């Protein structure tokens with residue numbers, strides 16, 4: 179059923195509706211959009227709290243982990259009392275308190291390729307909030323094949339990055355990116371990460387997701403955005419689609 183703005187919701191989201199060019203219309207688009215979030219760690223917590231507060235229609239969070247004390251430094255949806263609980267339950271609990279008007283679904287397992295395909299199909303956009311290269315590549319391939327936008331985020335040490343893959347616009351994909359910039363598979367368990375860096379990247383993923391879903395503002399096409407928290411600087415790098423990319427070149431030729 180289509181969700182519509184009533185007076186209560188219009189007031190709730192009024193600061194967004196006031197934005198020039200966003201308006202009631204885009205708020206309603208957002209309220210009828212579905213986002214799949216893979217990972218309820220640092221990036222997933224930061225991204226989903228803003229997406230939910232902003233009034234997404236439905237969000238599905240996938241994670242098979244349990245909250246540990248070392249997560250609390252940056253995974254802001256989980257609290258002291260969540261230690262030992264499933265991350266998805268803890269995240270849902272907090273997100274429901276932030277905005278009870280959002281439908282929140284949780285999946286407490288590592289999805290098989292087939293399950294991931296059906297999950298991606300059932301949503302309008304995917305947020306990659308994992309720290310696992312294999313999952314990143316799999317998600318990228320499925321999103322490209324299903325023509326679903328993917329907003330990928332990563333944070334490690336004092337550095338963050340965001341990359342948007344928009345198959346309908348035939349942009350470069352995550353595999354094209356790793357060709358140019360190499361495949362880093364370091365996790366923050368080994369290398370460490372500064373708490374707010376995770377928040378900055380997650381919040382930026384949420385911002386790009388809202389813009390893509392509602393066609394608002396400029397979408398960073400073929401652009402890797404890198405945040406250097408030591409120098410306090412954002413930089414953009416051009417990522418061209420690879421002519422022989424196993425994921426996106428094949429899809430582009432078939433059309």
Ligand SMILES: [Zn+2]
Nearest residue numbers: 351354423426
């Ligand atoms: Zn590609």
